[in-house]
Amino acid sequence: KHIVVIAGDGIGQEVTTVGKQVLDRIAEKFGHEFTYDEALIGHAAIEATGNPLPEETVTKSKQSDAILFGAVGHPKYDNDPSAKVRPEQGLLGIRKALGLYANLRPIKLFDELLHSSSIKPEFLQGADILFFRELTGDVYFGEKGRKDDGNTAYDLMIYSRYEVERIAVKAFDAAMTRRKKLCSVDKANVLESSRLWREVVQEVAKRYPEVEVEHQFIDAAAMLLIKDPRRFDVVVTGNLFGDILTDEASQIAGSMGMLASASVGDTTGLYEPIHGSAHDITGKGVANPLASVLSAALMLDISFGMKAEAEAVVDAVDQVLKAGFRTRDIADANTPKDLILGTEAMG
Amino acid sequence: KHIVVIAGDGIGQEVTTVGKQVLDRIAEKFGHEFTYDEALIGHAAIEATGNPLPEETVTKSKQSDAILFGAVGHPKYDNDPSAKVRPEQGLLGIRKALGLYANLRPIKLFDELLHSSSIKPEFLQGADILFFRELTGDVYFGEKGRKDDGNTAYDLMIYSRYEVERIAVKAFDAAMTRRKKLCSVDKANVLESSRLWREVVQEVAKRYPEVEVEHQFIDAAAMLLIKDPRRFDVVVTGNLFGDILTDEASQIAGSMGMLASASVGDTTGLYEPIHGSAHDITGKGVANPLASVLSAALMLDISFGMKAEAEAVVDAVDQVLKAGFRTRDIADANTPKDLILGTEAMG
Numbered sequence: 001k002h003i004v005v006i007a008g009d010g011i012g013q014e015v016t017t018v019g020k021q022v023l024d025r026i027a028e029k030f031g032h033e034f035t036y037d038e039a040l041i042g043h044a045a046i047e048a049t050g051n052p053l054p055e056e057t058v059t060k061s062k063q064s065d066a067i068l069f070g071a072v073g074h075p076k077y078d079n080d081p082s083a084k085v086r087p088e089q090g091l092l093g094i095r096k097a098l099g100l101y102a103n104l105r106p107i108k109l110f111d112e113l114l115h116s117s118s119i120k121p122e123f124l125q126g127a128d129i130l131f132f133r134e135l136t137g138d139v140y141f142g143e144k145g146r147k148d149d150g151n152t153a154y155d156l157m158i159y160s161r162y163e164v165e166r167i168a169v170k171a172f173d174a175a176m177t178r179r180k181k182l183c184s185v186d187k188a189n190v191l192e193s194s195r196l197w198r199e200v201v202q203e204v205a206k207r208y209p210e211v212e213v214e215h216q217f218i219d220a221a222a223m224l225l226i227k228d229p230r231r232f233d234v235v236v237t238g239n240l241f242g243d244i245l246t247d248e249a250s251q252i253a254g255s256m257g258m259l260a261s262a263s264v265g266d267t268t269g270l271y272e273p274i275h276g277s278a279h280d281i282t283g284k285g286v287a288n289p290l291a292s293v294l295s296a297a298l299m300l301d302i303s304f305g306m307k308a309e310a311e312a313v314v315d316a317v318d319q320v321l322k323a324g325f326r327t328r329d330i331a332d333a334n335t336p337k338d339l340i341l342g343t344e345a346m347g
Numbered sequence: 348k349h350i351v352v353i354a355g356d357g358i359g360q361e362v363t364t365v366g367k368q369v370l371d372r373i374a375e376k377f378g379h380e381f382t383y384d385e386a387l388i389g390h391a392a393i394e395a396t397g398n399p400l401p402e403e404t405v406t407k408s409k410q411s412d413a414i415l416f417g418a419v420g421h422p423k424y425d426n427d428p429s430a431k432v433r434p435e436q437g438l439l440g441i442r443k444a445l446g447l448y449a450n451l452r453p454i455k456l457f458d459e460l461l462h463s464s465s466i467k468p469e470f471l472q473g474a475d476i477l478f479f480r481e482l483t484g485d486v487y488f489g490e491k492g493r494k495d496d497g498n499t500a501y502d503l504m505i506y507s508r509y510e511v512e513r514i515a516v517k518a519f520d521a522a523m524t525r526r527k528k529l530c531s532v533d534k535a536n537v538l539e540s541s542r543l544w545r546e547v548v549q550e551v552a553k554r555y556p557e558v559e560v561e562h563q564f565i566d567a568a569a570m571l572l573i574k575d576p577r578r579f580d581v582v583v584t585g586n587l588f589g590d591i592l593t594d595e596a597s598q599i600a601g602s603m604g605m606l607a608s609a610s611v612g613d614t615t616g617l618y619e620p621i622h623g624s625a626h627d628i629t630g631k632g633v634a635n636p637l638a639s640v641l642s643a644a645l646m647l648d649i650s651f652g653m654k655a656e657a658e659a660v661v662d663a664v665d666q667v668l669k670a671g672f673r674t675r676d677i678a679d680a681n682t683p684k685d686l687i688l689g690t691e692a693m694g
């Protein structure tokens with residue numbers, strides 16, 4: 001299998017280095033051969049080439065069997081709303097170029113981290129949610145611009161039937177292999193694009209009579225996710241609402257540093273932590289690499305169909321946590337100092 | 348003072364009845380005269396007149412000194428995405444007609460409810476956030492529609508400089524009277540309307556050098572709100588992001604049933620609970636009326652400048668909670684059954 005590593009910005013480099021090491025160890029143990037290439041994106045690509053998504057990155061990605069992705073972003077652009085070229089264009093561009101319309105974000109709490117969250121353990125125990133976030137449509141990709149001499153700015157929130165249908169099908173298929181519950185999240189009481197969303201999900205639902213379906217408005221969903229996380233099994237939603245809900249849901253898993261994601265479509269899959277570039281801790285060697293490690297596990301499972309290998313990785317994470325090891329973000333007041341590891345040691 | 352009561356749908360009727368009783372008691376105690384009128388909105392107005400916002404409701408509202416609002420919404424429309432006339436049009440319509448561009452949502456935990464949340468008390472103690480949600484712009488009011496024979500649906504997310512400026516000024520003014528911290532929430536790494544938002548907030552910030560300002564992306568904010576609610580003082584954000592964050596923030600206050608809001612602009616203010624019509628409990632007499640009572644307190648304070656009266660109401664709520672009384676939503680396993688009250692008794 002040929003894997004392209006796109007480390008990107010901030011802690012992206014540090015965490016994908018660990019993700020790659022884990023893939024190497026799996027290859028060794030299970031007798032596979034993984035070859036690697038690297039490619040630029042984001043701020044790193046802007047610095048090197050002026051372009052947040054060099055053509056070469058897209059070509060290499062298309063020719064690979066899977067992509068191990070780090071993060072993009074840089075504070076320089078965040079505080080300069082007028083910048084025309086931005087790191088995030090690299091990430092959005094590659095999602096679009098590869099047709100990665102389905103972003104799977106599993107939220108599962110490792111037993112050992114039951115007490116690391118700000119949420120009470122009795123509300124978390126047993127929570128297990130699989131988010132399907134639509135990834136190539138919505139207000140992310142609609143026409144955007146300025147008018148009135150720059151004094152008015154707009155972004156078009158837009159969805160077409162086929163876009164909603166294909167992500168809904170993926171979500172229902174997944175629900176059939178799980179607890180057969182699906183919650184679709186929209187804002188159909190206000191938005192026309194959400195009304196289309198709801199219409200299409202209702203139609204697709206007819207093909208899955210065994211799946212128990214509910215529709216929630218995004219505001220209520222944001223509340224229920226914290227109030228009663230266990231009520232959710234599969235959640236399907238649009239690009240923007242999915243972005244918000246899955247970051248929020250990271251508190252269910254104890255830390256953003258634990259959450260992996262898989263972006264899939266009709267071709268090469270891309271595996272990426274949910275966390276961002278985290279410039280505040282970049283280069284300090286303290287970032288939690290487990291989201292990248294768990295992203296590698298998703299790659300083994302989804303892109304390569306290597307179930308046993310994927311399970312071995314998840315088991316290893318579990319063992320390491322059971323042995324008491326923690327990175328800073330998942331340590332608490334009771335963690336002995338010598339069990340708090342840096343990125344490399346955790347790897 | 349002349350007050351229009353717009354009860355609306357679902358539990359709106361039950362809770363505003365209590366809100367009004369509290370206003371009457373204040374009038375009696377402090378020697379004021381409050382007169383009332385009623386007006387229709389939402390599903391109730393559609394049933395009676397075919398129109399979710401009858402002209403008469405707007406006229407009465409404009410002529411009043413303040414509006415006590417209940418809720419709008421009905422499951423019938425939620426499950427029928429193709430309905431053209433919808434209860435929510437009444438609420439959005441009156442916000443727009445009265446120019447209620449600033450929605451204040453104070454999130455404050457009553458000491459007695461420290462243990463009613465799914466969030467650990469040690470993360471909540473002392474949390475005190477004042478949200479300023481922009482209320483008459485954004486994707487709520489941009490052009491919306493269908494094309495491609497109904498197979499594509501869109502909503503325009505749009506902001507103009509003056510819209511951002513006036514809500515930012517209100518938020519900064521409030522920050523100056525509080526802990527002098529302001530967090531502006533947007534998605535400027537992806538959205539052009541958010542980049543304008545950030546630009547304008549940065550400009551307004553220059554006029555308030557004493558206020559410590561931070562900008563957060565909506566995904567990060569949704570996470571931080573749960574991870575560390577105490578880091579926030581004043582939060583200012585757009586209509587959609589404000590809708591989502593404030594519902595989520597209800598978990599900080601223990602229950603949605605505790606949260607009041609004030610919608611203000613240049614004329615008559617409208618006071619409304621954050622919770623919705625809650626048809627699942629309508630007519631059962633179990634709804635928590637305290638959000639309506641606290642909305643009445645905001646009315647006394649903001650529209651009538653009656654500080655002592657407003658404090659008396661908040662104190663009364665505090666006393667009632669201290670005495671151990673609870674509605675169902677804020678009761679827990681340890682609440683003695685005879686202290687769990689219905690809507691009327693809690694009033």
Ligand SMILES: CC(C)[C@H](C(=O)O)[C@@H](O)C(=O)O
Pocket residue numbers: 072073088091092243274276536537566
């Ligand atoms: C970096 C940003 C553009 C991105 C997004 O909003 O999609 C990130 O938040 C994510 O969730 O992958």
Ligand SMILES: CC(C)[C@H](C(=O)O)[C@@H](O)C(=O)O
Pocket residue numbers: 189190219419420435438439590621623
């Ligand atoms: C009922 C609905 C239109 C409304 C909104 O989204 O503004 C409600 O959720 C609110 O927060 O007041």
